[in-house]
Amino acid sequence: MDKETLFREISHALVEFEVEKVAELAEQTLLQNIPAFETITEGLVTGMKEVSRLFEEEEYFLPEVLMCSDAFNAGLEVVNPHLDKASLEKPIKMVIGVVEGDTHDIGKNLVGILSGASGFEVYDLGRDVPLDRFIEKAEEVESDMICMSTLMTTTMDGMKTVIDRLIERNIRDKYKVLIGGGPISQTFCDKIGADLYANDASSAVRKAKELMGRV
Amino acid sequence: MLIREDILTPKERMMALLTGKPLDRIICMPIVTTNLAQLIGKTVKEFQLDGQVMADAHIAGFQKFGYDLIYLFTNCSCVAEAMGAELVYSEDEPANCEVPVINSREDLSKIKVAENNDGQLPVYYEALEILNQAVGDQVFISVCFSGPVSTAATLRGVEAFARDTYADPELCHTLLRMATDSCKNFIREIVSYGAIPIILEPIASGSLFSPKMFDKIAFPYIKELVDLAHELKALIPLHICGKTHKIVDKMTDTGADVISLDKCDLMIAREKVAGRALILGNIDPANELLFGPVEEIHRICIEAIDTMKGYTPAFVLSTGCETGNKVPFKHIQAMLDVARSHGLYEYIKEN
Ligand code: B12
Numbered sequence: 001m002d003k004e005t006l007f008r009e010i011s012h013a014l015v016e017f018e019v020e021k022v023a024e025l026a027e028q029t030l031l032q033n034i035p036a037f038e039t040i041t042e043g044l045v046t047g048m049k050e051v052s053r054l055f056e057e058e059e060y061f062l063p064e065v066l067m068c069s070d071a072f073n074a075g076l077e078v079v080n081p082h083l084d085k086a087s088l089e090k091p092i093k094m095v096i097g098v099v100e101g102d103t104h105d106i107g108k109n110l111v112g113i114l115s116g117a118s119g120f121e122v123y124d125l126g127r128d129v130p131l132d133r134f135i136e137k138a139e140e141v142e143s144d145m146i147c148m149s150t151l152m153t154t155t156m157d158g159m160k161t162v163i164d165r166l167i168e169r170n171i172r173d174k175y176k177v178l179i180g181g182g183p184i185s186q187t188f189c190d191k192i193g194a195d196l197y198a199n200d201a202s203s204a205v206r207k208a209k210e211l212m213g214r215v
Numbered sequence: 216m217l218i219r220e221d222i223l224t225p226k227e228r229m230m231a232l233l234t235g236k237p238l239d240r241i242i243c244m245p246i247v248t249t250n251l252a253q254l255i256g257k258t259v260k261e262f263q264l265d266g267q268v269m270a271d272a273h274i275a276g277f278q279k280f281g282y283d284l285i286y287l288f289t290n291c292s293c294v295a296e297a298m299g300a301e302l303v304y305s306e307d308e309p310a311n312c313e314v315p316v317i318n319s320r321e322d323l324s325k326i327k328v329a330e331n332n333d334g335q336l337p338v339y340y341e342a343l344e345i346l347n348q349a350v351g352d353q354v355f356i357s358v359c360f361s362g363p364v365s366t367a368a369t370l371r372g373v374e375a376f377a378r379d380t381y382a383d384p385e386l387c388h389t390l391l392r393m394a395t396d397s398c399k400n401f402i403r404e405i406v407s408y409g410a411i412p413i414i415l416e417p418i419a420s421g422s423l424f425s426p427k428m429f430d431k432i433a434f435p436y437i438k439e440l441v442d443l444a445h446e447l448k449a450l451i452p453l454h455i456c457g458k459t460h461k462i463v464d465k466m467t468d469t470g471a472d473v474i475s476l477d478k479c480d481l482m483i484a485r486e487k488v489a490g491r492a493l494i495l496g497n498i499d500p501a502n503e504l505l506f507g508p509v510e511e512i513h514r515i516c517i518e519a520i521d522t523m524k525g526y527t528p529a530f531v532l533s534t535g536c537e538t539g540n541k542v543p544f545k546h547i548q549a550m551l552d553v554a555r556s557h558g559l560y561e562y563i564k565e566n
Binding site for chain 2: 017058059060061062063064066067070101103106109152153154182183
């Protein structure tokens with residue numbers, strides 16, 4: 001199989017969430033001395049882009065996205081040890097979590113998965129996250145972005161609190177603040193002075209890249 | 216707005232509907248539950264663990280609003296709890312299952328099919344006894360509980376459950392089977408108190424699973440519950456929150472008597488349910504109902520009533536989901552005010 005066919009097969013198997021097949025095909029790329037970087041960007045990431053599109057169009061839902069992300073990770077595990085780190089752009093770092101008082105974490109996890117699959121370095125704080133934890137972690141890992149999710153109207157004001165505390169500490173400009181979840185809107189985003197709002201995981205990734213100047 | 220006093224009691228109104236007689240106004244059943252604890256100065260935790268508190272709160276709520284149904288509900292995990300899951304109870308939020316019990320097949324030994332007296336289920340029976348005595352002649356009482364999918368997913372963790380639908384369907388269906396049997400035991404008990412069992416399926420929501428997957432993991436099991444209720448001569452509503460526009464026809468195919476909707480265009484619902492069931496919904500409890508103002512609530516309730524005008528068997532004005540602790544009571548009152556003004560029918564009381 002030539003390189004292009006192999007990449008296409010990888011993307012295809014990934015979208016069909018054939019976990020083992022993706023791993024096998026990834027092994028083949030190594031045998032053919034194809035650089036890991038190309039396999040990732042042209043096989044695996046291309047596949048996840050398609051998954052992202054299918055999700056946005058409501059063809060794929062939670063189970064399918066999770067299965068595809070397992071396939072993505074299976075492929076990544078095979079080629080990653082052979083990756084020439086110098087070939088990579090410095091990844092964008094994001095700290096993500098569900099704000100304090102809320103345990104709905106499915107949407108946040110999808111955003112985390114699709115971001116990770118697009119080359120972001122994701123630090124997942126989980127759900128019901130104490131507000132200061134977002135800032136502590138962002139400082140600790142020198143993150144580029146702070147991403148907050150909530151599905152409850154009762155907890156959305158926590159997002160404003162985080163932004164206010166960033167301002168108080170004079171570090172607001174160090175971070176791009178992204179917010180999302182059911183009750184969040186562009187209006188709310190503007191009101192609390194966040195940098196970006198997206199209403200689904202696919203557009204979240206797209207807009208985040210644009211915001212960071214990577215298209 | 217001219218608000219007319221009710222002519223029929225809520226129970227008379229429901230009976231009139233069921234027997235094809237005229238009604239005095241549109242039926243109005245906002246989903247008011249644990250937030251009633253505040254009315255009697257109790258916490259959500261006390262409400263969930265003490266049948267007397269639950270009953271007292273509901274009596275206070277019914278007297279205040281005079282709505283057409285009492286909804287007994289504690290949290291989405293009570294059937295899972297009765298099967299062996301452990302919940303975390305906090306003072307003012309409904310209890311939640313933080314750590315799933317089933318992390319592998321071996322863990323199946325940690326759960327069982329719930330019998331009627333397991334977990335906190337008896338809290339409901341205690342409340343039902345008190346409520347039947349106190350207001351049972353005036354209003355119907357219902358008990359809401361998570362159905363097979365939501366219960367199984369709570370036992371397993373939502374994401375592990377979602378993966379199982381492809382990676383380990385056998386485990387998935389084993390859990391669904393046990394959850395269904397547990398729900399059936401609970402339904403028998405609920406019906407024996409003369410109450411209406413309401414199936415909640417937040418996790419079978421069209422926000423999480425495809426319509427195809429709904430057919431596999433939700434439909435057959437929910438239908439089994441509906442069939443049992445019908446055998447027992449009880450009505451059974453089905454409530455699914457989140458998006459439902461792509462599954463509302465399937466929800467109706469289960470045979471449920473009431474289709475209770477959240478984020479679903481009422482025009483679509485009207486067309487898909489097509490007279491096969493009552494439609495109940497769908498004022499957003501996390502938006503207008505929470506923030507107000509009252510005039511806006513009036514406006515959207517009137518809009519819903521107008522959209523559903525002429526729908527038979529009937530449209531029931533309600534909320535898309537339970538009203539949370541922070542929804543002001545005057546906003547719930549605003550819904551009933553619309554029912555008692557814009558929602559009036561001409562009615563002459565017979566003697
Ligand atoms: C599934 C569900 C549950 C599950 C959650 C399982 C889990 N592990 O998450 C269970 C059954 C456990 C549950 C429990 C409860 N729930 Co619930 N639940 C839902 C439901 C039906 C779907 C939510 C969901 O997962 N959607 C699917 C995902 C994929 O969509 P999403 O979260 O919106 O995420 C997408 C976008 O928003 C965006 N996004 C998300 N985060 C971020 C972040 C960033 C940075 C960006 C850019 C984008 C982004 O991308 C995501 C992917 O595309 C909603 C209904 C609804 N209308 O949303 C209610 C809902 C959220 N629940 C609600 C309630 C009230 C509760 C309970 C309190 C009920 C109770 N009495 O026990 C408890 C909460 C306990 C607590 N304190 O947290 C209410 C909240 C109302 C309010 N006050 O605001 C809702 C809105 C239902 C309603 N209409 O009233 N629930």
